[in-house]
Amino acid sequence: MIPGSNNIDEIFQIFLTESGKLESLVLDALSKSDLSISEIIQAYYQTTNVNSLAQMLVAQLESNNGASDSNLSKIKQTQKFISEKFDQNLHPFVIKYLADSIADMTKQLQSSSSSDQSKEDIENQAKNFEQLREMMSTKEFVEQYDKGLR
Known part of the structure; x- marks a missing residue:
């Protein structure tokens, strides 16, 4: 038995x-x-x-020479899934979705007249500003991931 292999097995189960x-x-x-x-x-x-789990597991498995082919294969398969489905498909969709949503909401807020607004209109506009702020913060968060890809 390889020293620390129980720990690696537990981490691999978490990874799965x-x-x-x-x-x-x-x-x-x-x-x-x-x-x-x-x-x-x-x-x-x-x-x-x-x-992060994948990188840590690969490093531990390789340093302990305990790299079973099936474990490494599963890690590589997951990394490929992330690259193909997340990085190349979902990530670009999310960036475009957020940019379009921010642009639409900004136009909507700019076009709303500030005169003769009811209390309900003002409350709705405040909610829309909050949503816009949340979308912009999320876009910044997503762009941080984008910077890590380059």
Whole structure:
């Protein structure tokens, strides 16, 4: 038995569980034309989490010479999924979706007349400003991932 291999096995099991969650999140998001901010953030955090686990596992498996072909194969398969489904498909969709949503909401807010507004109109406009701020923050968050790809 390799020293520390139990720990590696436990981490690999976590990796498998988290990879499954990631696949589900990404495939679900790719099937939609409209995503919530929480779905977007969850997908990016999950991708970052799985990427980190994969890198750590590969380093540990290789340094302990305990790299089973099936474990490395699963890690490579997951990394390929992230590259093809997340980086090349979902990520560009999310960037465009957020940019378009921000532009639409900005136009909507700019076109609303500030005179003769009811209390309800003002409250709705405040909610729209809050949504716009949330979208812009999310776009900044997504762009940080984009910078990591380059």
